[in-house]
Amino acid sequence: MSTPILEIRNLKKYYKVGPNKKNDLKAVDDVSFTVHKGEIFGIVGESGCGKSTMGKSILRLIEPTEGEVILNGEDLVKLDSAEMREKRKDIQIIFQDPFASLNPRMKVFKIIEEPLINFKIGTKEERRKRVIEVAKQVGLTENHLQRFPHEFSGGQRQRIGIARAIVTNPKVIIADEPVSALDVSIQSQVLNIMKDLNENLGITFIFISHDLNVVHHFCDKIGVMYLGKLVEIAEKNELFNNAKHPYTKALLSALPKSHPKEVKQRTVLKGDVPSPSNPPTGCTFHPRCPNAMESCKTSVPKLSNYNTEHKVSCLLYETVEVVK
Known part of the structure; x- marks a missing residue:
């Protein structure tokens, strides 16, 4: 495995909302992951789950509430404005629009x-x-x-x-839904340009998208985000073939059939996405989860190893022994 170029540790972005600004809207809630040099790391999830806010917090276009953003061993969050300005040469963004x-x-x-x-x-x-x-x-x-x-x-x-x-x-580029506003025929051209830049120049990408097919085609590793938290991280083929989190399974079940004879069982999630200003107790996904247990209402699952390259945040797997 190549050298980690970017490490995100316990990143949070909270907004004060409600009467007298006393309540926290947890747009990004304790997110941690590592991106290796030359890797394309995808972030997927429903609209409003905090993907773009996380990307902008990494760049400090939005100031994080808490956490560390380690680029080549240096914490960007601790830099003053002049030092951060100088670092922007190394970490850039491609905007959605x-x-x-x-x-x-x-x-x-x-x-x-x-x-x-x-x-x-x-x-x-x-x-x-x-x-x-x-x-x-x-x-x-x-x-x-x-x-x-x-x-x-x-x-x-x-x-x-x-x-x-x-x-x-730059060493790292955060691509915030860079093809979502484009026609499908043009999307492939833009993705191929970015793929060439990754292969020929060694640029590392964090690729934010809501389109699972695009992420599967373009990315090496994928993180699935729900209500400000990462609930699963895995290599792309591992995620698509062996998804563990009920939310990831529901997203994958919604993909169109790749062949008319393919048999798919659709998982329809009940209810709407809860408000990040008033998230459910315990596991934030439990009100919509088809596998929810009583303990899910009170216990907060941690993002932990299912195996060496696969992490999942679900109480169904917290008893699984970490594979070393």
Whole structure:
């Protein structure tokens, strides 16, 4: 296994809500995981489960309430604003909306060049060559660089966003639902660009999505998130073939059949997702869980090893001995 490049330890992001701001809305609640160098780590879950908030908290675009974000042995949470600004060269983001994330008054060349100027990287000529280089890496031409964002399609605008993210040679990129706003035919093109960047440049990705098929195709390892917590982490094939958490099983059962003769048993979850400002006691999934036991109402399960590469947060498996 390669060296861990990013370690998330007990990350929390709480918002004060309610009368007199006394209640905590637990958007991200005690999340821990490790990403290895060159790995593509997927995060999946229903809308509102805290995926994007977690991604932005890792980058400190939103300040975490508690926890550690260890990038190459250094805790980003402890850095002051000037030190964190310098570290942003190494950890970048691709936003979900490829239009809203681009300045409509700037030409594409300036949009891609701006991080180089901010970090005082290279001379004017060196920056020009670097912008042209990354533009070609994402499938843009020099002619594209002199246009404005509104002159491009959604897929082309996302290519611009990717070029801006990689121009500083980052070690880690957080991709926040980068293909969800694109047509299916364009999604594959953008994913292939990101896959090439991962393989050729060794860029590590945290890939946030609600689309299990996309995550299965693109990611190496997957974490499943529910109500601000990670409930299962496993290699992608292990997760799809041997899911353990009832929530993961329900998500997988909702996938369309891959073949007309395939037999699938659909697990329909009862009720709605509880509010993160007033989560259930014990296991937060127990009101909707088809396997809920009486102990689930009072005991909080921990994310622990089912086997060496598979972690699950469920009382059904807490008696399983850790495989070393």
